[in-house]
Amino acid sequence: MKKSRTGGQTGARAFFSQWGMFFRQFVRHPGMIGSIIPSSSALVDRMLETVDWRGTRLFVEYGPGVGTFTRTILDRLPADATLLAIDLNLDFVAYLEAQIDDPRLRVVHGSAADVRRFIREAGHYQADYVLSGIPFSTLPGGVGAAICAETRAALRPGGAFLIYQYSRFVRRLLAPVFDDVTDEREWRNIPPCHLIRATRTQDLAQAA
Numbered sequence: 609m610k611k612s613r614t615g616g617q618t619g620a621r622a623f624f625s626q627w628g629m630f631f632r633q634f635v636r637h638p639g640m641i642g643s644i645i646p647s648s649s650a651l652v653d654r655m656l657e658t659v660d661w662r663g664t665r666l667f668v669e670y671g672p673g674v675g676t677f678t679r680t681i682l683d684r685l686p687a688d689a690t691l692l693a694i695d696l697n698l699d700f701v702a703y704l705e706a707q708i709d710d711p712r713l714r715v716v717h718g719s720a721a722d723v724r725r726f727i728r729e730a731g732h733y734q735a736d737y738v739l740s741g742i743p744f745s746t747l748p749g750g751v752g753a754a755i756c757a758e759t760r761a762a763l764r765p766g767g768a769f770l771i772y773q774y775s776r777f778v779r780r781l782l783a784p785v786f787d788d789v790t791d792e793r794e795w796r797n798i799p800p801c802h803l804i805r806a807t808r809t810q811d812l813a814q815a816a
């Protein structure tokens with residue numbers, strides 16, 4: 609199968625291929641995947657609407673799965689920017705590498721807890737945005753807290769951690785490390801989703 613720059617298969621074939629792949633992975637690893645179907649396009653648009661694309665050099669995505677967000681991010685990302693996608697599931701990593709051929713995309717296999725190492729290996733220092741679809745409420749003990757702390761350290765001052773989740777559980781992990789956290793709802797998704805935005809506030813000395 610020929611892969612396109614950011615699309616891979618198109619139309620109904622792509623839709624069923626992605627949903628089939630996603631469902632099979634959910635059956636194998638329910639706790640890691642956390643959802644039976646990919647996110648809706650309404651959720652993707654809503655999550656990404658606050659992103660300042662022109663000022664983005666490094667965008668990090670945790671848990672890209674079959675690329676539901678990845679393709680839209682690449683559609684909007686500047687030509688000289690990088691999208692670093694990190695997934696713990698090797699089948700999803702192989703699927704994305706086969707489906708999307710874009711020099712701005714770097715897909716890595718591993719845990720989001722190692723985000724700073726992956727950023728360094730990609731030749732960057734800090735991220736402008738980190739987007740996460742990881743199911744925080746079903747992660748093994750301590751992993752969620754470690755991911756939140758590492759993410760704060762990985763963001764540039766003023767950068768944002770954008771999280772879509774079915775529950776508000778992650779807020780208790782964000783509270784000790786981020787001082788600015790907002791929470792909205794998107795109903796046009798199955799099931800409806802929390803849209804959480806945690807910002808790494810600017811240090812006063814840097815903002816002046």
Ligand SMILES: C[S@@+](CC[C@H](N)C(=O)[O-])C[C@H]1O[C@@H](n2cnc3c(N)ncnc32)[C@H](O)[C@@H]1O
Nearest residue numbers: 643646647671672673676695696697719720741
């Ligand atoms: C709910 S799916 C989201 C898939 C896709 N982004 C979407 O919106 O349809 C969760 C994803 O998080 C990944 N994941 C779970 N734990 C992870 C971790 N510690 N680090 C990186 N990815 C992880 C899973 O493999 C899966 O791809």
